[in-house]
Amino acid sequence: MKRSFILIILISIVFSGCKKDETPSLSGTVTIDNILSGNDQTGYYAFGFLFSQAKKVSTIDVPGPDITVDVNTFSPPNRLYFQADNFNPSFYKVGDYPDAQSASDAFDNLETVGSYVWTEMAEPVIANQVWVYRTGTPCYAKMKIISIVNDSINNRAHGECTFEWVYQPDGSTTFPVK
Numbered sequence: 001m002k003r004s005f006i007l008i009i010l011i012s013i014v015f016s017g018c019k020k021d022e023t024p025s026l027s028g029t030v031t032i033d034n035i036l037s038g039n040d041q042t043g044y045y046a047f048g049f050l051f052s053q054a055k056k057v058s059t060i061d062v063p064g065p066d067i068t069v070d071v072n073t074f075s076p077p078n079r080l081y082f083q084a085d086n087f088n089p090s091f092y093k094v095g096d097y098p099d100a101q102s103a104s105d106a107f108d109n110l111e112t113v114g115s116y117v118w119t120e121m122a123e124p125v126i127a128n129q130v131w132v133y134r135t136g137t138p139c140y141a142k143m144k145i146i147s148i149v150n151d152s153i154n155n156r157a158h159g160e161c162t163f164e165w166v167y168q169p170d171g172s173t174t175f176p177v178k
Contacts, residue, residue: 024054026167026176029146032056033160034070035153051133051141051167059085066135071150071157072123080148080159081123086136089118094130100146103128107144107164113173125161141167142175 030049037058038044045058048065057065064085072079084090094110097103107130122131129145142165149160168175 024052026054026169027165028054029162029164030056031160031162032065032067032069033149034068034158049165051135051165052139052169054167066141067122067133069125069159069161071159073157078150078157079124080126080150080161081121082125082131082133082161083121084133084135088134088136089120090134090136091119091122092116092132092134093119093122094132094142096126097128097130100128103130103144106130107142110142111175113140113168113175137171139167139169139171140173140175141165 032047032049034046036044036046043060045060046068047056047058048068049055050057050063050065052063052066057063059065059068066086067082067084069080069082072081082091095106097106110130110132113132113134116132118134122133125131125145125148127145127147131143131145133141133143135141144164146162146164148162149158151158166175
C-alpha cells in the first residue's frame, strides 16, 4: 500500500510539472499563401495569420486571420498584396529598402507606431519592405518582408509571402523588445 501511494505521488508530480506554456509568442517568422483548400460542400478557404494567437488560421475559423495574402491580377497585374478583414484601413508602409540588412535595421529600429495615414491594403508587397498592421482592437504588428513568390499554379495566380513579425498585444504604440 505504501508503494502504491508513493508511486501515485511521483506520477502526480511528473504530470503537474509538464504544463505547457499557453502564452502565444509576440514575434516570429511565418509564411502564408493564397492556396485554396476545401470543396463545394465545405466551402473554400485559405490560411492567413492571426497575430494574437501567433499562428496560421483559415479564413473560415473564428476568429479568422488578421491578414491574408493574394495576387492582384488586374490593374496593375500580378502584384502581391495583404488584406485585412477588420473593415478599417489597417496598413502603413514604413519603407522599401535596397537589401535585407537595411530592411532588418529599419525593422529593428521601429520601436513605436507613429501618426500614420493607414491604407485599406498593403500593395505591392515585395521583399525588403517594412509594414505596420493595425488590428480592429487596435493593437499593432510590424512586419519585415523576407521573400515573396508570385507565380501561377494550375492556371491560378499563386502568391506566397514570408515575413518576420513582432506583435504588440496591449493596445499601446510601443513594440515589445524581441
